[in-house]
Amino acid sequence: MKRYSFSIVLLLFLIFALPVIIISCFKKTPKELKTESQLYVNVYDSKSSQLVEIEFEEYIEGVVAAEMPASFHIEALKAQALAARTYTLLRMVSYGGNGCTKHPGADICTEPAHCQAYRDPKALGKAYKKIHEAVASTKGEVIVYENGLIDAVFHSTSGGITENSEDVWVNKVPYLRSVLSQYEDHSPKLISTKNISIDEFVSGMMSLDNTMKLDKKKLAGQIQIIERSSGGRILKMKVGNRYFKGRDLRDQFALNSSNFTIDVNKNDISFAVVGNGHGIGMSQYGADGMAQHGSTYREIVKHYYTGVEIAPMESFRKDFED
Template sequence: MIRIGGKLVHIREMLNKFKVIFAMTGFIICFLVLFCVIFVIKPNIINQYKIDDHSIKYIKGEGIEVKGTDKVKMYDTKKQQIVELNLEDYVAGVVAAEMPADFGDEALKAQAVAARTFYFSRRLSPCEEAHGAEICNSTHCQVYMSKEDRMNNWSKSEGEKNWNRILNAVNSTKEEVLVYEGEIAKHPQFFAISSGKTENSEDVFADNVPYLKSTDSHGEEIAKKFETVTEVKNGEFLSKIKKKYPKVKLDEKNLKSSISILSRTDGGGVKEIKIDSITISGVEFRKIFNINSANFTLEFGSSSIKIDCKGYGHGVGMSQWGANVMAKEGKGYTEILKHYYNGIEIEKIKYNN
């Protein structure tokens, strides 16, 4: 027993009270720490992951921090070797190869940001055909051409002017990438010409990517390949279908009655087409006949079938011709990108070696 304030207090009773106080204090401290982790620290560092010797994280208000250098490891499919390039030089080569140099400046800038983002998507998940590099220079990833190779395809009077426009687009957007909900956009898809609307990603690539949704893309009727017609002889048509699907019962007499388009996507492409007893996607039909898009109609003749296409490419993400139309209308590259990639933001990368 001890005397406190004129009262006798049992020591064990006093110790029990201290234990309760310490326990409550500890609980409050743990709660405050957990609160800070969930509501303070986590929103600032939204995502962090590591691939090989690179780590990339998004810090809110500061941009994208990349551990490593600005060097691109690219597999040259023609030379069959890995080459190392400065990132911005690489982006210039992609813009030069992927978009006509006479497109609007803001369209070229939009292409530069999309190309740079695509590279980082491969830095996160390296190309399987790059033989140990991060990315290849073919259509499997995105096409790259050196200045020398590209200049050989331009007239001498236009060459330097075209290359300078491309360099301006790249330098004006230096280190900028597309970001969606704290991550570098891993699917910054782009293609040549839409049919008037782009496609939902899940209707073409199966994966449902929230920033790749169907949207209007007007004014592309001016493109030479906006509409194309492929005529296939009945015999050739039957041969290609039966090679892919041997059990299909088709002949020249029942072609028209045995083939029908069942449904279309939000973007206007063929979603499902029935051929005799099987149903395939418009994307698969496009591959079989090597046509320009999956937005097509069929016209049956006595000896051949006409496949009328609108658009050129898979139709997902940014339409390059649509971007050019928007640029000619005075839209900036940021507006163009946010139109085609729903909910994205544009952030700068910085290197932390």
Template sequence: MQKASIGKILLALVISCVYIYLFGIVQVVHVSADNEREIEVSIPEATTSAETEKTPETTTIKLQDDKKPTLADVKAQTTATTKAETTTSTTTVKKRTPAPAADNTVIIPETTTVTTTAAATTAAPETTTAETTSAPTLTPDNSGEEQLSVYDQVTGTYYTAGAREIIARAVVGEIWNEFPDEAVKAQAVAEYTYIKKNNEMGVSPTTALKTDVYDRIYKLVDEVLGEAIYYNGEMIQCSFFASSCGYTNSAENVWGVDYPYLRSVDCPLDKTTDPNWGSTDSYSSDYIKNAVQNTLGIALTGDPSKWFKINSRLDNREHGWVTSISVGGMTKANGKTIDGRTIREKVLGYSLKSAAFDLKYDKNSDKFIFTTYGHGHGVGLSQYGAKALAENGYTYKQILQHYFTGVEIH
């Protein structure tokens, strides 16, 4: 009898141990499954339906430097009492890998075959190329409003929506909400021309769509929406940039395509409004030596003070766009003339603000010091120049006709 009781007690203990062991495994499996589920739901889907897609948040994304002027004081951008207007529209969205940061206002010759070149993670392609991906089908909304399609570099998505929303958000992606009225309207017309022309060619052009758009911007866009820039009756290839070195560049000098309306014009007021004027960047001689070797295949030796010599500038202007520069005694590399764009884009990966610069070597610090004038490629509308002209009484049409030679706006 006593032996039987002991046996029952042992059996109960064994059963209890087994139960505790199994219960522990169930808890571990339950926790692991929950963690896995949390990971799965945190990964966004590659595509989102039009019914559930919300306007992308863009406040934490850095915009491309050459298209976004940097004002000295941006407090008004976040403290202004005016509020952003909310718009709704039917959208078509497709995901793709975001484009690299670079000058992305690109001229697309109608008669020239354009190829896309792969780029490094921070540097643009050696030659500026056009966005060649076909635009998504434009789906009209119920209101019948004109639809435009762009590739939004902020979110890395194609975006199709009403022209009013696209232009207003793209304008603030280029200039601040606080720019003068006529400068805003000039940018709106230029932006519409740029996007509309590309859409007609089957291309969704790259732009940056902001969400913090003030009511004022929408009202100004409404005043000019649908107006475009024409040369001899045809909509132009429109381009714009932050600021010049005192005069604009030409499309022929930058992209090798001569358009009569994209030639160099004076804009002396840029240096009075642009905080980028006279910016400096310095690089050690070792950095320069390796960068030149890796990109141009030129071995730099001897005295660093003799490595570079600026030979010419566009129209021989002071602080002008560098059109020829000797590097280690060489004026060509890879079969091409070495110019300011070569140094800025290829050798230094767009870290310089423009291809209009002065250059000197400081022996004491063993560094090369670049002083740049303006910001961007320099072709077309200067945004800080437009700001200065608007503050001096120019209308948006006068501003556009100053920067785009011989054009009409309607």
């Protein structure tokens, strides 16, 4: 009887308990359940001050949603997706990048001035479908120059011509060359003006260099633009007895770009500004204009980034892992 009872207990164990134990042993956490084909990016959310993990292509959707109006042509949105994907991948630690230099532990952050803007793409409502289509149809595609990922920087509006990298920043980058950007007329910030009082101008300049000498009564004769870039941005100017870069004044007085002229009036200073942003790489409004005139996203990308090709991103991960 005891043998019979033992056999029944053993049989019940094999039928019910053993499968549960086996499943428990092999049960994986949600993180472990990710497939090999899935890629996640560590993002520092500047609003919540938290590090969050987002599926890679979902993150790209969020960048496109934040960086470019959903009303833009689908081909322009695709070009933005490639730029955002390449920019992100270049910084990801898992692909050999150095991560976000401002936030340790993060691949990238949501501060537009430092990395890329980001928003929940599904919060766009009906427009989300268009963003999703732009990203999904270009999934896995990145921009390369001589088999290496490029730093796919972009800006709002060039003002008709983009900049050579060395004219705005320090290094000469072969794929960041000055090119025409002729379809930007629909940009609301193609031309802008800003007036500030003479006192505000003098105070602002003194905060840039408190050793400078500036006579309020003779300002018109004390402001001289010395050198401009090929794209029109001011490389060197003289105010009073000191020299400045155009971007010094752009930052100080919150101008849209460093391509500006200055008029000294009786009671104020008037800035007439062309373009919006640093002017390097892809002009977003220019990309939309090209798309409206029949260009594909590949043609847009190859226009704004000189000598580049479009390649699958997975090849870079394999190279890094090898």
